[in-house]
Amino acid sequence: MTGLSTSRAGRCSVGLVWAQAHGGVIGVGGKLPWHLPEDLALFRDLTMGSTVVMGRRTWESLPERFRPLPGRTNVVLTSDPEWSGEGARRASCVADVLGEHDSVWVIGGASVYAAFLPHADRLVVTDVDVLVQGDAWAPAIGPEWRRAARAPEAGWSSSTTGLRYAVNEYMRAAAGRAE
Numbered sequence: 001m002t003g004l005s006t007s008r009a010g011r012c013s014v015g016l017v018w019a020q021a022h023g024g025v026i027g028v029g030g031k032l033p034w035h036l037p038e039d040l041a042l043f044r045d046l047t048m049g050s051t052v053v054m055g056r057r058t059w060e061s062l063p064e065r066f067r068p069l070p071g072r073t074n075v076v077l078t079s080d081p082e083w084s085g086e087g088a089r090r091a092s093c094v095a096d097v098l099g100e101h102d103s104v105w106v107i108g109g110a111s112v113y114a115a116f117l118p119h120a121d122r123l124v125v126t127d128v129d130v131l132v133q134g135d136a137w138a139p140a141i142g143p144e145w146r147r148a149a150r151a152p153e154a155g156w157s158s159s160t161t162g163l164r165y166a167v168n169e170y171m172r173a174a175a176g177r178a179e
């Protein structure tokens with residue numbers, strides 16, 4: 001499931017990948033409020049070899065030994081022209097990212113998901129069956145999206161940690177996306 005194969009000339013193919021608890025919670029205090037190694041493996045496999053786009057806060061939230069995320073082109077969005085991070089490419093806006101890459105995975109956080117959602121073709125969303133306090137939320141998945149797959153099709157997978165989770169893939173329905 002790596003890479004985005006739907007790229008057309010001159011148009012950046014955009015996937016968003018996130019994991020969410022009930023209510024769409026994706027983070028609290030700059031961290032993921034659960035431990036789900038199976039999701040980290042999925043995230044790694046999905047994004048390996050690709051360009052990953054993240055906000056500056058998400059970059060700061062990565063453990064230093066995983067910064068930049070290995071095996072991937074790391075692009076960090078920030079409006080601060082002075083910002084730099086070792087192993088990161090800075091981008092100042094969504095349009096720059098879309099113009100400079102053939103395909104990207106957007107990996108967070110909340111404001112960056114919201115900014116790229118109108119340009120996205122594909123969403124890969126891990127539902128984590130846990131109720132947690134949050135201070136960051138996933139964007140709403142509107143009727144312009146249709147679920148193309150869920151694994152497992154019914155019920156849940158069980159993590160070695162005991163948590164239950166399921167992986168959903170959404171594709172944009174016919175109407176199309178913003179340029």
Ligand code: VY7
Pocket residue numbers: 017018019032039040043044061062063066069070106107108124125126
């Ligand atoms: C981000 C980490 C955060 C904290 C500790 C380790 C889905 C996830 C993300 C983002 C999970 C993260 C890591 C895990 C990945 C490793 C490097 C270390 C790698 C997302 N579904 N899940 N996320 N790393 N956007 N979407 O855990 O990273 O990939 O090499």
